Amino acid sequence: MDRQRKNELEQLYQEYAKSLYYFLLKMSGSVHIAEDLVQETFVRATVSLSFYKEEDVRAWLFKVARNTYLDEWRKQKRRRTIPFAQLFWKDDMLSPYGLPEVDILKQEVTEDIQSLLKFLPENYRTILYLREYEQFTYQELQEALELTEGQVKILLHRARKRLAEIIKKNGGFQDD
Amino acid sequence: MIEWSQEKEKKILQKYRFTLTFRILRILLLCAVIYGLYILSVSIIFEKTRPDRKHIYNSLMALEWQQPNIKGQYSGSSAEITPLLTQKFSYPLVKQVGKENVMVGEMSLDKKIFNTSSSMKMNLTSKNSSSSSSLKSTNEFDKFSFNLPEDPRTGKATSSQINNGVWKTVEKLPEGTVAELAFSTTTFMEPKKLTKMLEPYDVEVVWMPIYTGEFKSFDPFPTGEGSVNLTIYDSFGLSGGLKVSDDYSKIWVGQNLTNGVRDSQRVMLENMEKLLNNEKKSYIEDFLGLSYLQERYDYLKKNGFQAYGAVVTGPTKELLKLKNIEGVSNQKLGDVELWNWDNW
Numbered sequence: 001m002d003r004q005r006k007n008e009l010e011q012l013y014q015e016y017a018k019s020l021y022y023f024l025l026k027m028s029g030s031v032h033i034a035e036d037l038v039q040e041t042f043v044r045a046t047v048s049l050s051f052y053k054e055e056d057v058r059a060w061l062f063k064v065a066r067n068t069y070l071d072e073w074r075k076q077k078r079r080r081t082i083p084f085a086q087l088f089w090k091d092d093m094l095s096p097y098g099l100p101e102v103d104i105l106k107q108e109v110t111e112d113i114q115s116l117l118k119f120l121p122e123n124y125r126t127i128l129y130l131r132e133y134e135q136f137t138y139q140e141l142q143e144a145l146e147l148t149e150g151q152v153k154i155l156l157h158r159a160r161k162r163l164a165e166i167i168k169k170n171g172g173f174q175d176d
Numbered sequence: 177m178i179e180w181s182q183e184k185e186k187k188i189l190q191k192y193r194f195t196l197t198f199r200i201l202r203i204l205l206l207c208a209v210i211y212g213l214y215i216l217s218v219s220i221i222f223e224k225t226r227p228d229r230k231h232i233y234n235s236l237m238a239l240e241w242q243q244p245n246i247k248g249q250y251s252g253s254s255a256e257i258t259p260l261l262t263q264k265f266s267y268p269l270v271k272q273v274g275k276e277n278v279m280v281g282e283m284s285l286d287k288k289i290f291n292t293s294s295s296m297k298m299n300l301t302s303k304n305s306s307s308s309s310s311l312k313s314t315n316e317f318d319k320f321s322f323n324l325p326e327d328p329r330t331g332k333a334t335s336s337q338i339n340n341g342v343w344k345t346v347e348k349l350p351e352g353t354v355a356e357l358a359f360s361t362t363t364f365m366e367p368k369k370l371t372k373m374l375e376p377y378d379v380e381v382v383w384m385p386i387y388t389g390e391f392k393s394f395d396p397f398p399t400g401e402g403s404v405n406l407t408i409y410d411s412f413g414l415s416g417g418l419k420v421s422d423d424y425s426k427i428w429v430g431q432n433l434t435n436g437v438r439d440s441q442r443v444m445l446e447n448m449e450k451l452l453n454n455e456k457k458s459y460i461e462d463f464l465g466l467s468y469l470q471e472r473y474d475y476l477k478k479n480g481f482q483a484y485g486a487v488v489t490g491p492t493k494e495l496l497k498l499k500n501i502e503g504v505s506n507q508k509l510g511d512v513e514l515w516n517w518d519n520w
Contacts, residue, residue: 010189017188018180031178039192046196 009049013042016058019134020065026117026129027069029094037072041065059136059143066126066144070096096122119166124159131156211259218257228255228263229424231287231463234455235296236267236427237447238464239283240415243298244320244383245271245356245487245510247415248283250427255287263287269298272382273489273513274354280511291458296465320358322485323506324406328391334405336362336505343499345509349492356382356510357495360485362503367414367437367483374434377497379490381433384414384483389475394468405506412472414481417443441481448473491515 020041025034045052045064052060076093098120114133117125123145130136130144141152222228232255236248248267255265266284270277281300288294326333342357349355361370367384374381388411390396396408416430417440430440451460452470460466485506488495492512498504 013189013192014185017185021180021184021188025178035184035188035191039188039195042189042192043195043199047199 009046012057013045016061017042020061023062023129023134024065024069026114027066027094027122027125028072029118030092033072033093037065037068040072041068044068056140056143058134059140062130062134062136062144063146070122094118098122098125113163113167116163116166116170120159120162123155124162127152127155128159128163215259218259218261222257223254226254226425228257228265228287231255231263231285232265232267233418233420233424233427234451234464235283235285237418237451238296238466239269239298240418241412241444241466242410244358244385244413245489246280246298247272247277247429249277255285261289269300271356271511272380273356273511274491274516275380276354276513276516278511278513287463291456291462294459294463296463319409320487320508320510321407321409322358322385322411323360324387324390324408325361325363325484327406328387333362336360337405342507342509343496346492346496346499349512351491351493352515353492353512354490354515355492355495355512356487356489357498357507358485358487358510359498359504359507360385361483362505364482364484365503367441367481370483370486371434371437373501373503374486374488374498377490378494379488379498381486381488382415383487384433385411385485386414386476387482387484388412388468388472389479393471393475397467410467414440414444414483416440418447419443445473445476448476 017038021034021038024037024041025031028034028037041061041064044067045061048064073093073096099118117129120128127141127145130141136144138149138152141147141156142149145152145155147155232250236250239246239248246269249270250267253265255263257263264284264286266282268279269281269283271280272278281298284297284299286295286297323336324334325336346355346357364387365373367386370384371381385408390408390411396410414433414437416433416436418430419428420426430436430443433440448469451464451466452473460469487510488498498507
């Protein structure tokens with residue numbers, strides 16, 4: 001890789017590091033893991049640069065980040081089967097299945113939607129976060145999640161509906 | 177700290193650079209280790225099995241069949257094996273002139289995985305010729321050629337030419353020199369009969385062209401067909417013969433052709449049969465450069481050996497006496513050397 005290309009890449013990473021960090025923080029639920037996943041996303045993006053096909057850069061980076069998060073989750077799941085592994089890896093990661101809904105009642109009544117996202121499965125969490133917080137267009141969502149337009153619409157609809165149910169269960173946003 | 181900061185950004189990018197460099201180095205190291213292990217295992221397996229011995233033996237055999245009075249001198253050293261499993265080896269080529277072997281060049285062999293890309297190349301550096309040639313195209317350098325006494329297609333006798341120029345040259349060669357001389361015969365002769373014919377002279381027969389069914393069983397290539405004579409350039413010949421142990425670890429060079437012609441014939445047929453039974457056609461034709469081996473073998477097996485010339489060597493004054501033998505034609509003079517007084 002020539003120096004100019006390398007500098008261009010690093011500039012690109014600098015530009016997206018913050019949003020990727022918050023996305024991965026929301027996905028993993030851990031600051032340390034989110035930091036590690038951001039740098040891992042950059043490494044993977046650099047290595048798989050040859051597979052990058054003139055897509056939207058932001059969508060592509062988020063796609064890589066999401067896959068990195070899912071791979072990390074699988075890795076952690078495998079580690080849990082090793083005795084005493086928890087002594088070395090203390091950070092607990094948020095599961096792609098989300099927190100159990102029974103825990104919603106234990107959650108303080110909140111009007112912060114972000115804090116309720118963790119009760120959603122990973123695909124709902126991702127699509128809602130990218131749409132609502134990163135302002136992804138439908139086209140970008142299609143590229144990042146590798147879905148068709150119809151699938152994006154359906155998934156978004158279901159995610160919103162599910163989030164609404166969670167908010168209702170939590171008791172937030174109630175009209176006095 | 178959950179919040180994003182410049183410090184965090186710097187830390188992530190530094191970690192990214194480090195991880196990327198580390199992974200690239202790890203992959204390079206892994207490749208080097210895999211390559212090292214691969215080379216090591218290839219070398220161990222190669223040294224244990226020594227597949228090169230078979231190829232070397234077969235190449236020596238092919239050389240003796242096709243090249244009049246040229247033999248390979250194999251010392252037993254191992255071939256070089258490359259990462260692509262190509263076996264490379266070479267051995268010196270010698271000619272017998274008088275009683276001595278004279279170095280005439282080198283044979284280089286490249287046995288690749290695929291026979292079609294494997295090759296045998298002769299690099300001749302003798303006084304008369306300095307050229308590089310593959311065994312498949314044998315007329316590119318100064319090689320003895322022999323005239324068929326009759327056209328097998330018509331049964332008509334070809335013209336026998338007495339090349340008086342050669343005899344004049346031999347006449348002028350001083351006593352104390354030895355030479356190699358090739359000649360054709362005006363009739364097909366049993367090798368034994370030919371050696372008997374030469375018995376009264378102090379010369380040694382080192383090679384005889386053998387009729388192997390050319391024009392009858394197959395069309396040879398290339399041939400030299402003039403208006404009066406018929407020459408086959410890829411002819412086969414009888415030499416002392418080679419034998420090998422079952423594991424190809426020991427090679428026995430055949431006896432003197434003058435004394436053991438019947439043995440040489442038997443050994444030649446055995447070697448041909450072994451090649452045909454154990455090797456693929458591409459190995460025989462593309463690597464060893466032996467064309468129509470099956471047809472030649474079948475013909476010899478059915479019709480026996482018929483020679484139509486010989487390469488002889490000995491003192492020049494003794495060679496000159498051959499001029500008086502009836503039926504000797506198309507003679508050609510080869511290398512001339514000084515008589516080795518110590519060993520004669």
